[in-house]
Amino acid sequence: MEIQGLPGRLLDELGPAIASGEVPEGSVLRGEELEDRFGVSRTVVREAVRILEGMRMVASRRRVGITVLPKSLWDVFDPMVIRWRLAGADRPAQLRSLGSLRMAVEPAAAALAAVHATDDDRRELSSLAVELTVTARDADLTTFLRHDIAFHAVVLRASGNEMFAHLGDTVGAVLTGRTEYHLMPHQPEPYAIRLHREVADAICSGHAEEAEQAMRTIVTGAMEELNQQLG
């Protein structure tokens, strides 16, 4: 699900550079300069810049150039922006933001899921909870991560709220990052596993209250771990 072609490659250079603060707010770029720097045509530069403009990271003005806008204006929910920030110098701040967001959204999603999940959703959740238990015991971190991501994505999707559902990938990115950068215990905690199972059971049996509470414990724990790691 990437932007294709040369504009996409340009974005992969410009986006991270801006997101990391390497090209600071208020900087002014000229179109022609970008053409030369990356060896592409006006067409390509303009299309890439348009996309950045669409996520409100830059504004283009005649006789001035392409200005990097203040971070407060960026579309911080745009998956590309999130990925760029997670990959760069802004990672700690982005992780904290996402942590709070998760604490707000995931318990609510779990509660909704207990009411709205389809039978397929519930089956998938049960199955994933089992998988989590197994792969945790085998200390198979990669597989564990995959199932963990899927678990949270399913809960968010099963909530029946398209906006919650859309955060599935984002949460996935957070979990991936956490594993990649070893911000996680090498051995998944048995307590966390049990909580996932609790969430699954509560959703399957329609206990909204209980699902919400268990999920809250999970994301609160994740947030505490994060705060500990980041100081």
Next chain:
Amino acid sequence: MEIQGLPGRLLDELGPAIASGEVPEGSVLRGEELEDRFGVSRTVVREAVRILEGMRMVASRRRVGITVLPKSLWDVFDPMVIRWRLAGADRPAQLRSLGSLRMAVEPAAAALAAVHATDDDRRELSSLAVELTVTARDADLTTFLRHDIAFHAVVLRASGNEMFAHLGDTVGAVLTGRTEYHLMPHQPEPYAIRLHREVADAICSGHAEEAEQAMRTIVTGAMEELNQQLG
């Protein structure tokens, strides 16, 4: 904060058309067709399409054309997408989604605000709470709306979480829509007013728990009203 120039105008046509389902998922547009239909050049069409591609509403493929992607892939947090959906046939669904999101986020934001708000934030909140009381009594709906929007925006900003802060405009759009389409009592409810004041007081005195609870009551009430109005 709009996209400028001809691509912007093209977007204002295409975006709502797609968001409302008038141009259904799976439809295929040809670039040349759009050039003719809107009387603009290739450049303009391509840049507009790139932006739509950036929000994952369309994908452009050689030898095929510009395909409208399924709604589940759209960047549903993009302010433009939200505005387009609120303006069109998808308004009820969008309002419901946003309602759930508010129920998840705003109480959490209020709790955080009680801890992180600056002195300026607290002053502004107090002042807005007073304004709300006054303008409600005078039945000055427009001014009331403006202050209501500001109130929620300040709480979200004062949470110190950039992602929450970013939802201020979106919540504003919801409140505006609610007033415009008369989905609201003509006279603001005294109870709701008192709750706003409670939120302000709790945040000012650092009572997170209390702020969260009062805000939850506000957004839950809004959600119930919405469900009633939409059936």
Next chain:
DNA sequence: GAAACCAAATCGTCATACTTTTAAGGTGTG
């Protein structure tokens, strides 16, 4: 010193030519 004016810089748009990818259909072969 202020207002009007002018010139240069930069983006915005258009038109056109060429390239690249790829769906689709036709052709031949087992």
Next chain:
DNA sequence: CACACCTTAAAAGTATGACGATTTGGTTTC
């Protein structure tokens, strides 16, 4: 008949030159 291979044409992708529009900043003029 089925399958693999080749051909073709349709559409987007890229490059480039020309011109238009706008804004800034300096310069002239009163």
